[in-house]
Amino acid sequence: MRLSPIIEEYYDAFLDRYGDTALPEQIKALNAMLSCRTPDAGKIYTVCPDCNHTQQHPLSCGNRNCPHCQNHETSQWIDRQQNKQLPVQYFMVTFTLPCQFRDVAYRNQQAVYSLMFSCVSSTLKDFGLNPRHLGAQIGMTMVLHTHSRRLDFHPHIHVVVPGGGVDPSRRQWKKKKGKYLFNQKALAKVFRARFLDGLNKEKLPIPKDARPKWVVDCTRVGSGISALKYLSGYLYRGVISESNIIANQDGQVTFRYIDGKTKEVCSRTLKGEDFLHLILRHVLPRGFRRVRDYGFLHGNAKKLLFLVQMILQVRIMATVRRARPVFKCPHCGKPMKILGIKPAGAG
Numbered sequence: 001m002r003l004s005p006i007i008e009e010y011y012d013a014f015l016d017r018y019g020d021t022a023l024p025e026q027i028k029a030l031n032a033m034l035s036c037r038t039p040d041a042g043k044i045y046t047v048c049p050d051c052n053h054t055q056q057h058p059l060s061c062g063n064r065n066c067p068h069c070q071n072h073e074t075s076q077w078i079d080r081q082q083n084k085q086l087p088v089q090y091f092m093v094t095f096t097l098p099c100q101f102r103d104v105a106y107r108n109q110q111a112v113y114s115l116m117f118s119c120v121s122s123t124l125k126d127f128g129l130n131p132r133h134l135g136a137q138i139g140m141t142m143v144l145h146t147h148s149r150r151l152d153f154h155p156h157i158h159v160v161v162p163g164g165g166v167d168p169s170r171r172q173w174k175k176k177k178g179k180y181l182f183n184q185k186a187l188a189k190v191f192r193a194r195f196l197d198g199l200n201k202e203k204l205p206i207p208k209d210a211r212p213k214w215v216v217d218c219t220r221v222g223s224g225i226s227a228l229k230y231l232s233g234y235l236y237r238g239v240i241s242e243s244n245i246i247a248n249q250d251g252q253v254t255f256r257y258i259d260g261k262t263k264e265v266c267s268r269t270l271k272g273e274d275f276l277h278l279i280l281r282h283v284l285p286r287g288f289r290r291v292r293d294y295g296f297l298h299g300n301a302k303k304l305l306f307l308v309q310m311i312l313q314v315r316i317m318a319t320v321r322r323a324r325p326v327f328k329c330p331h332c333g334k335p336m337k338i339l340g341i342k343p344a345g346a347g
Contacts, residue, residue, distance in 0.1 A: 001245040003067055006253060007034045010272030018277050026280040032063035035344065042344040046336035048329035055336065057327060059344070065238040065283050072324055074232050077291070079322055081141065081228045084297055084305065086312055089163035090224030091181040094217045095120045095191055096156040100207040104199075105155050110285045111202050113144060113155070119194040120157050121294045126190075127182045128165050128295075136165025136174040137304070139297035143231045144290045146282045147239045149257045150268055153281050160227050163220075166296055166308050173311045181218050188216040235291055239282045248272070 007030060014030070015022075022030075035041045042059040060069045097105060097116065105112040120142060128138035141160045148154035163176040192214045199206055221227040233241075240255060246267065247254035253275040256267045270278060284290060296304040309316055326335040 001242060001248060003240075003242055003245065004034055004036060004038070006245070006248055006272065007276065009248070010253075010276055013271075013273040014276045017273050022277075022280065023283070025286050026283045029063050029065040029283045030276065030280060032061035033066045036061035036063070036066050036068055040344060043342045045339040045342070046327050047339050048332060048334055048336050050334045051329060051332050053329050053331050053336075054339075055327070055330070059341070064235075065279075067237050067240065067242050070235075070237055072322070074235055074237065076322055077235060078229060078232050082225065083317070085223065085225060086162050086308065086314060088175065088312070090221050090227065091161045091163055091176075092219055092221045092227045093124065093159040093161060093181060093187070094156055095159070095187075096154075096215055096217075097195075098211050098214055099154075100210050102153050102155065104205055104207070106153060106281070108202075108204055110288065111204065112199075113284070113288060115195060115198040115202065116144070116155065116157055117142060117292060119191055119198060120159060121292075123187060123190045123194060124159060124161065124182075125295065127187065133182055134165050134174055134176060136167050136172075137295055138162070138165040139295035139301075139305070139308075140293065141228065141297055142292050142294065143235065144284075146284075149260050150266075151239055151255075151257070151278050151282070158227075158231055160221070160224055160231070162224070166304065166311070168304065168307065171307065171311065173308065179220065184216045184218050187218070188214040191216060231291075238279065240279055 011030070011034065037058045037060055039058060041061055044057045044059055045054065046057065047054045060066070062069050064070055095116070097112075101112075121140065124138065124140055128134045128136060139162055143158045143160075144155070145158060146153060146155050161181055163181065165174050165176075166172070167174060196206060196210075244257065245253065245255045247269075251272055252269050253272050254267050254269040255275075256265055258264070259266050293299060295301065296308055306316075308314075327338075328334065329336050
């Protein structure tokens, strides 16, 4: 079931109920998804070099919250991660913001999300450098998620970490042994202290009922690529797949999800305008990067990553940039050539 007809049906009802509180980026995303691949989004003109057949195609909106767009960008990201993959055990560490902080997080998204990235990265980095834990520089790929499986507002950060680190001075790789990367309770304690200190420095309120104990989860994920592919599904295409929208009738929208504990397929039904509000709560502030690399996986640490690859005897393959999908001629099947683009709103 496509999202755009649902947006069109409940657009006015959404604005009537949430228009005064909706953020500018949320309205922008809503309008983009509504017009995606329609004449309102603009057109692209193509011609077949072989048979001279011409054709018009509606443009994609390109919004990172649209379930139709950014497939190519997702594939490129996976390619880049695979080029940096190491022959070691990987871990995924998840840092979750307690429910008492969700209100302050939603009202101050830029500041709180940035603080989460800073506190998570510094906590893991310092644990890695500590000789009692590893005594080496680690690498991390971090992805911010703001939703639960039910699509409620639930900010947390997933971190995919190679199981080990590098000591540049000795040109040595230190392998992380054992079932866990680092002690989960110790990670949670340090993360909590740094996050609360950051809130104080930002002069943001700390809830009075904040829990003294926070939760950090750490699991082994094999080669790591499966975890990265899972995370990639939420990088550029919004929080819900259209295949999970199963009904729209009597003013209500139903979607399915998999329960995290029971692994059973469940469903949730909301009024159409409330459903739109639910998915738009996860639109990030303008320009905010959901995924970031740290340590020897950072884009500015290529020499250090190369050292790690040399130590671990990784065969470095030539990087081939993935080609964009092409339009194929409906008559002869040959790739079509782009003649021009008519942007949305052009006369």
